[in-house]
Amino acid sequence: MNLKRRKLLGGFNRYRLMLTLGLAVLLPAVALIYVNFSQLRAFQRDKVLEAAIHRDFQETLGITEKNLNKKAYAKVSEARDMFPSPDDSDQQKEKRLDQILAECGCFAHAFLVDDEGMTFRSTPGADEYVRKEHERMAKDYGEWLSGMEAKSTVEALHKKSQHIMFYPGFSKRADGPAYLSTALFVFPEISKDRLVVGGVTFDPCYLKSNFFQGMLDQQITQRTEEQGSNPTAMSIFAPDMDGEQMTQLATTTGWGEGKPEVTRKMDDAFRPLMIGIKFQGTSVAELGRSWIRRSFILLCILSVLVVGGLVLTKHVVSKEMALAKLKSDFVSNVSHELRTPLALIRLYAETLELGRITTRDKKQQYYRIIRKESERLTALINNILDFSRIEAGRKEYEFRPTDIGDLVHNTLDSYRYQIEQQGFEFQEKIDENLPPVTVDREAIARAVVNLVNNALKYSADDKYLGVNLYRDNGAVKLEVIDHGIGIARRDQSKIFEKFYRTGDPLVHNTKGSGLGLSLVRHITEAHGGAIEVDSTPGKGSRFVLSLPLNGSPRPGLSQSI
Numbered sequence: 088m089n090l091k092r093r094k095l096l097g098g099f100n101r102y103r104l105m106l107t108l109g110l111a112v113l114l115p116a117v118a119l120i121y122v123n124f125s126q127l128r129a130f131q132r133d134k135v136l137e138a139a140i141h142r143d144f145q146e147t148l149g150i151t152e153k154n155l156n157k158k159a160y161a162k163v164s165e166a167r168d169m170f171p172s173p174d175d176s177d178q179q180k181e182k183r184l185d186q187i188l189a190e191c192g193c194f195a196h197a198f199l200v201d202d203e204g205m206t207f208r209s210t211p212g213a214d215e216y217v218r219k220e221h222e223r224m225a226k227d228y229g230e231w232l233s234g235m236e237a238k239s240t241v242e243a244l245h246k247k248s249q250h251i252m253f254y255p256g257f258s259k260r261a262d263g264p265a266y267l268s269t270a271l272f273v274f275p276e277i278s279k280d281r282l283v284v285g286g287v288t289f290d291p292c293y294l295k296s297n298f299f300q301g302m303l304d305q306q307i308t309q310r311t312e313e314q315g316s317n318p319t320a321m322s323i324f325a326p327d328m329d330g331e332q333m334t335q336l337a338t339t340t341g342w343g344e345g346k347p348e349v350t351r352k353m354d355d356a357f358r359p360l361m362i363g364i365k366f367q368g369t370s371v372a373e374l375g376r377s378w379i380r381r382s383f384i385l386l387c388i389l390s391v392l393v394v395g396g397l398v399l400t401k402h403v404v405s406k407e408m409a410l411a412k413l414k415s416d417f418v419s420n421v422s423h424e425l426r427t428p429l430a431l432i433r434l435y436a437e438t439l440e441l442g443r444i445t446t447r448d449k450k451q452q453y454y455r456i457i458r459k460e461s462e463r464l465t466a467l468i469n470n471i472l473d474f475s476r477i478e479a480g481r482k483e484y485e486f487r488p489t490d491i492g493d494l495v496h497n498t499l500d501s502y503r504y505q506i507e508q509q510g511f512e513f514q515e516k517i518d519e520n521l522p523p524v525t526v527d528r529e530a531i532a533r534a535v536v537n538l539v540n541n542a543l544k545y546s547a548d549d550k551y552l553g554v555n556l557y558r559d560n561g562a563v564k565l566e567v568i569d570h571g572i573g574i575a576r577r578d579q580s581k582i583f584e585k586f587y588r589t590g591d592p593l594v595h596n597t598k599g600s601g602l603g604l605s606l607v608r609h610i611t612e613a614h615g616g617a618i619e620v621d622s623t624p625g626k627g628s629r630f631v632l633s634l635p636l637n638g639s640p641r642p643g644l645s646q647s648i
């Protein structure tokens with residue numbers, strides 16, 4: 088595949104990846120974020136949360152009122168069951184009514200109106216306020232129930248489901264204004280034609296501190312158990328005589344200051360009282376605001392995470408694609424590199440076999456070419472084998488104290504002819520009296536060969552190769568210098584990665600696998616050393632491999648590159 092076509096395909100793959108990322112991930116993610124943001128804004132604008140809380144509050148108030156009524160009806164009907172008969176004597180009636188007042192403790196007055204007249208009793212030992220109330224009520228109810236409207240009232244009472252009707256009233260007690268609720272009722276067992284009406288008046292103190300308070304506390308406890316967070320408080324208000332100012336009759340703990348969030352006018356047993364509800368220490372509006380704020384912050388964090396995840400995915404996928412490209416380049420480079428020396432070896436061997444070459448010199452030259460090409464092949468195969476061993480974690484080093492000067496010199500010697508043949512000026516400077524270094528000989532020789540080969544491969548017109556070996560502090564340093572094409576700064580850290588080859592045209596025209604320097608780095612690090620490069624594009628490169636003298640080589644199996 089030629090370079091241009093490969094580049095085109097690479098571009099196409101990248102474009103496809105971007106399209107997939109964009110359509111399959113980015114677009115839905117952005118849409119989701121957008122929808123969530125606009126939904127939140129709609130929530131904020133339409134006060135949806137506030138409305139939902141208000142609905143919930145209304146429901147609680149409705150239930151509370153229903154329970155209050157139910158309880159009031161139950162108390163009244165209990166009292167009615169104990170009422171005297173209209174046919175009893177006056178003393179019997181009084182005794183019975185006193186008994187009802189004493190037993191329940193929830194009523195201030197109890198009375199019976201029949202054909203004989205009215206029996207009206209109040210709590211015994213009551214103060215002057217109750218006595219006055221007694222007189223007033225006995226007079227009012229007596230007049231009303233023996234007057235013109237008595238008959239229609241009795242008829243209306245008989246039509247009611249429990250035959251009970253409540254009438255509100257206001258009075259005064261020692262501690263201030265008092266709210267009264269009087270229940271009138273008829274007796275289902277007594278004929279509709281007889282005018283017999285019973286009545287009980289709830290004691291205002293009992294209503295305040297027992298009846299209302301108990302019910303409100305019970306409702307709040309139930310609500311807290313069911314809903315948990317954000318405790319609420321409830322209160323019952325009574326309008327003043329003129330119906331304008333409201334006074335609190337009963338309140339649960341934590342009401343604090345402020346107005347109720349939602350109110351409900353009570354009907355039936357406790358007309359015209361009102362029940363109210365609010366959050367303890369906060370308001371619905373504030374709660375809505377802080378919920379919206381929290382949701383916005385959470386959404387922002389999630390959006391940042393999604394975007395971050397996308398960027399990371401793109402980065403990882405691009406890296407994987409680059410590696411895949413490097414691998415495919417590697418396969419084509421290696422097959423090319425294998426084919427060329429093989430073809431040459433075959434060509435020269437066949438020519439020799441045909442016996443057409445007669446001169447000795449020519450024969451020697453052909454043998455040399457065959458040897459050189461097989462050496463190149465061996466070096467390449469060794470590199471690949473080493474690389475695969477390292478990748479599989481099976482590469483083992485055999486460290487032995489070695490005369491490093493000798494090792495480097497002998498390795499260079501087998502290349503000397505090739506170096507000179509290619510027209511290179513070659514300078515070798517190996518310090519004498521270098522101390523022995525513990526190394527794997529084969530591995531170090533391979534590192535030297537790779538560095539020298541690169542210097543030969545990546546030099547253009549200025550053909551120079553310098554190899555220096557010297558002691559520097561606690562290390563022995565091997566320098567391989569060329570005046571070749573050099574390496575751009577941005578590539579200098581990457582050339583030691585596997586399969587990496589720079590984009591220089593000369594590099595593209597030169598065969599290579601991109602494995603050499605990654606092996607050199609692996610070998611050096613296994614010896615506890617380091618490899619560095621110092622290079623200027625167009626001027627040349629200097630690779631410095633340093634091996635510590637008393638360093639600790641890493642024995643045993645190697646890690647992957």
Ligand code: ADP
Pocket residue numbers: 537541542545569571572573574582587588589590594598599600601602603604605628
């Ligand atoms: P290969 O030479 O097989 O491509 P290497 O791992 O030995 O693989 O080198 C990696 C890359 O580093 C080369 O492709 C080349 O671009 C660059 N390189 C290595 N040595 C030199 C050098 N002496 N001068 C210029 N570039 C070099």
